[in-house]
Amino acid sequence: MADTLSVSFVEQLKQSNAANTSIFVGKRKPDSEPYIIPKVVLTSVSPYFNKIVNCDFKEGKEGVLHFPEDDPSSWTLFLYWLFHRNIPEPDRAEPPNARGLSPSALAPFFSVLTKAWMLGDKYDVPAFQNSVTFRMIRTFEISFPTMQTAEEVFEITPEDCPLRKLIVEEMVTATLKLRVLKVSEVEDFGKFDGFLSLWTECHQEFCANMQRYPLHGYGRNSSQMEKYFIEEDRDLVREVEAMLKEHGQA
Structure with a gap:
């Protein structure tokens, strides 16, 4: 897509x-x-x-x-x-509905983003990787990852890839907050190295900061957002701050 x-x-x-x-x-x-x-x-x-x-x-x-x-x-x-x-942004039908696009409709777009992140990793373009990550974060404003998206991220990215934590955070939120995902649906992810530790970490963070997560994972502040970036990117941090302001969290 x-x-x-x-x-x-x-x-x-x-x-x-x-x-x-x-x-x-x-x-x-x-x-x-x-x-x-x-x-x-x-x-x-x-x-x-x-x-x-x-x-x-x-x-x-x-x-x-x-x-x-x-x-x-x-x-x-x-x-x-x-x-x-x-x-x-991903293509949308006209006019867009209130939530934008369904998770299944966005799965191909997330697939391209994941592969694009790996392209940036292959050719050492961290600024491109950061932009891909930020677009993925912004796309989570209108949706959440499908199991297909999550599995692809874990299949093709290295264990230290920041997209992994981002995806797991959204999976935890979809399970505990949105209740559109069941824990039983993520059990098979235990086969991926590092998944269980990430799930535990994100689960604990979510429970400790539940009031900061009004819908998806928008409790992230600008300094926390930088943990998903390959290197410091002040322009993107400013975009992050503007995004948080939109959600009344700046």
Whole structure:
């Protein structure tokens, strides 16, 4: 579920002649068209891209990069982020209902976000990872994770990934506060390393601060929110503070 705005934007990149790095993502076909990215834009966000674009090997000299194993939808978000420094909201039907979108409708979007976070991890782009995390947090304003979403996070992310705690916090809230999830539904997650300790930690935090959780996990203050980020990001912290203000918690 790639949002319409970012898909439209990356299609424009395929038509651009003003850049000097061509990027092919996924299995290449005879009619595949590259994304055309200004070299300075790509190299400015990651030491990895700076090295590969400016190397003396064929890729660097020709200005053509191939990423056959990567997820195209993750690159769609990444390329949009490169120029806008934010992640678009998920598509909604018109007009949106009071809660926005159902958990099942949002599951594909959360899947793309999770894979995008891993893309940022693979190519050392922490600012992108932070933006992905923040979009996931904001999306929890209109929904909560399905078991499919939670399982995918635990299947493809490393044990120290901050998305894991974020997901477990939402699972605890969905169980204890919203009562839309049963404890029996999460028992199978014990097979994932680190899940039980995270569940216990988040359960204790929730019980100790229940009054600060009016709906989902909005008891998080700006300093606490930073625990989900890979590195300090003052711009995102300001967005967090604005989000909390919206919910009367700033």
